[in-house]
Amino acid sequence: MGIVGSPWSxxxxxxxxxxxxxxxxxxxxxxxxxxxxxxxxxxxxxVDPDLFLQxxxxxxxxxxxxxxxxxxxxxxxxxxxxxxxQYDPLGFSRFMVTLYKTGKARMGKVEFQxxxxxxxEAGLLRYKGALDIxxxxxxxxxxxxxxxKGYLNFFNRHYNKGDENTxxxxxxxxxxxxxLRKLFYLKTRxxxxxxxxxxxSDEYTSLKDKMKDHIVFLxxxxxLLYKKKHIxxxxxxxxxxxxxxxxxxxxxxxxxxxxxDYGRKTLQQLDAKFLHKxxxxxxxxxxxxx
Amino acid sequence: MRFGFxxxxxxxxxxxxxxxxxxxxxxxxxxxxxxxxxxxIKRRYKNLYQEHPFSVAIKDKSFRRIAFEILTDSIKYVYxxxxxxxxxxxxxxxxxxxxxGINSLLSDMQRLHCTWITNLDYYENGQAKYLVFVSIxxxxxxxxxxxxxxxxxxxxxxxxxxxxxGRLLDNQDGKTLQRINGGLFFRINDRVCYSLSANFR
Numbered sequence: 001m002g003i004v005g006s007p008w009s010x011x012x013x014x015x016x017x018x019x020x021x022x023x024x025x026x027x028x029x030x031x032x033x034x035x036x037x038x039x040x041x042x043x044x045x046x047v048d049p050d051l052f053l054q055x056x057x058x059x060x061x062x063x064x065x066x067x068x069x070x071x072x073x074x075x076x077x078x079x080x081x082x083x084x085x086q087y088d089p090l091g092f093s094r095f096m097v098t099l100y101k102t103g104k105a106r107m108g109k110v111e112f113q114x115x116x117x118x119x120x121e122a123g124l125l126r127y128k129g130a131l132d133i134x135x136x137x138x139x140x141x142x143x144x145x146x147x148x149k150g151y152l153n154f155f156n157r158h159y160n161k162g163d164e165n166t167x168x169x170x171x172x173x174x175x176x177x178x179x180l181r182k183l184f185y186l187k188t189r190x191x192x193x194x195x196x197x198x199x200x201s202d203e204y205t206s207l208k209d210k211m212k213d214h215i216v217f218l219x220x221x222x223x224l225l226y227k228k229k230h231i232x233x234x235x236x237x238x239x240x241x242x243x244x245x246x247x248x249x250x251x252x253x254x255x256x257x258x259x260x261d262y263g264r265k266t267l268q269q270l271d272a273k274f275l276h277k278x279x280x281x282x283x284x285x286x287x288x289x290x
Numbered sequence: 291m292r293f294g295f296x297x298x299x300x301x302x303x304x305x306x307x308x309x310x311x312x313x314x315x316x317x318x319x320x321x322x323x324x325x326x327x328x329x330x331i332k333r334r335y336k337n338l339y340q341e342h343p344f345s346v347a348i349k350d351k352s353f354r355r356i357a358f359e360i361l362t363d364s365i366k367y368v369y370x371x372x373x374x375x376x377x378x379x380x381x382x383x384x385x386x387x388x389x390x391g392i393n394s395l396l397s398d399m400q401r402l403h404c405t406w407i408t409n410l411d412y413y414e415n416g417q418a419k420y421l422v423f424v425s426i427x428x429x430x431x432x433x434x435x436x437x438x439x440x441x442x443x444x445x446x447x448x449x450x451x452x453x454x455x456g457r458l459l460d461n462q463d464g465k466t467l468q469r470i471n472g473g474l475f476f477r478i479n480d481r482v483c484y485s486l487s488a489n490f491r
Contacts, residue, residue: 227357230490265365
């Protein structure tokens with residue numbers, strides 16, 4: 001498992017292609033400059049408008065710093081946010097400003113109109129790291145979690161304080177794929193499920209192949225990838241969504257996986273068996289022709 | 291027969307209560323016994339972190355296998371090593387770490403049964419602040435019929451406020467209980483507090 005001579009460049013973002021852009025960072029910043037100032041809005045009583053605009057600028061200029069917060073169940077929402085932030089920053093900024101001003105806004109096939117509980121909570125989430133100072137991020141996550149429901153949300157469908165850490169915010173694999181299809185102009189395909197791993201004999205080759213012309217998301221057993229306990233559990237379930245950014249093999253056959261979550265890229269070295277063990281779902285998508 | 295059954299009924303809760311009592315004793319004594327070493331680890335970690343941000347997790351029972359996380363602005367590298375192996379030294383050299391400083395830190399982490407050390411950010415009045423977060427895995431924290439707990443410590447740079455029950459308070463309003471990694475923390479002294487957690491990070 002050598003590290004010297006890693007072919008992965010720090011600045012590279014192999015997933016991203018300019019040609020697929022619907023808008024640019026510059027257009028987003030010009031739009032946000034044109035908004036100038038937002039007045040406090042009773043619809044979002046705890047969202048500071050200046051900080052909100054500052055957040056949107058930050059999202060547009062540094063999309064990979066977008067942060068889902070500590071100890072929340074927002075990882076799926078954060079992973080899919082890569083798409084609007086990277087490919088349509090102007091569209092995302094417009095959507096967020098409309099949502100702030102009117103309390104409702106449309107993205108893809110979805111008309112968001114969050115309820116009072118969610119609107120009142122946006123801006124109040126605390127002890128989540130950098131998400132504490134990102135009311136725009138809180139608004140977006142809470143809106144997504146309150147709109148999209150899967151079977152994991154069956155027993156907790158209405159937001160109560162603290163629900164960002166509970167099943168209210170969690171996402172099963174079908175819900176994740178449904179969100180992608182409804183929110184973005186994407187052709188999406190998925191393999192895998194919540195309990196059974198996909199039948200793929202060679203994940204490395206398969207993923208590498210998919211990455212050539214697709215954006216790839218992975219649904220992972222994070223208890224193995226990012227251990228938080230020392231006990232060995234036999235029951236493996238996936239709990240975490242990441243965007244796959246790169247995959248390459250070292251000379252000794254070790255697989256280097258580069259994924260994006262928690263506001264930064266992570267490079268981790270795994271063997272093929274371990275990769276097979278942790279991958280429960282693969283979603284690959286590409287934009288429909290403009 | 292009936293007498294034996296009554297004994298069983300009494301013994302089971304007594305045994306269960308006994309199995310719960312490990313934590314209080316441990317949390318009161320372990321930090322005090324190792325105060326100097328904890329403070330030294332915290333100080334050295336902070337100095338090393340300032341030169342080059344990193345976190346370390348110890349991943350096995352024998353405290354030999356580590357996950358070394360090297361943090362840059364845009365990417366986190368996670369590498370797995372055995373303490374003392376050449377690859378670890380090579381990597382530390384490559385990333386321009388203070389090799390002897392890191393090795394000495396790892397050795398003290400082993401001595402204290404420390405499984406995780408990191409610099410955690412938290413926010414007060416919109417400003418980022420940092421604390422050193424350390425987790426301890428100890429056999430005294432295991433008990434029959436109880437899931438394993440980790441003794442986690444938070445080291446602050448400035449004195450903190452606590453409520454009457456010794457729970458860490460948020461500096462921003464002085465009333466709300468502050469959570470770190472989702473858990474409540476209790477006073478050891480004005481700058482150090484602890485929690486018993488199911489996760490080490």
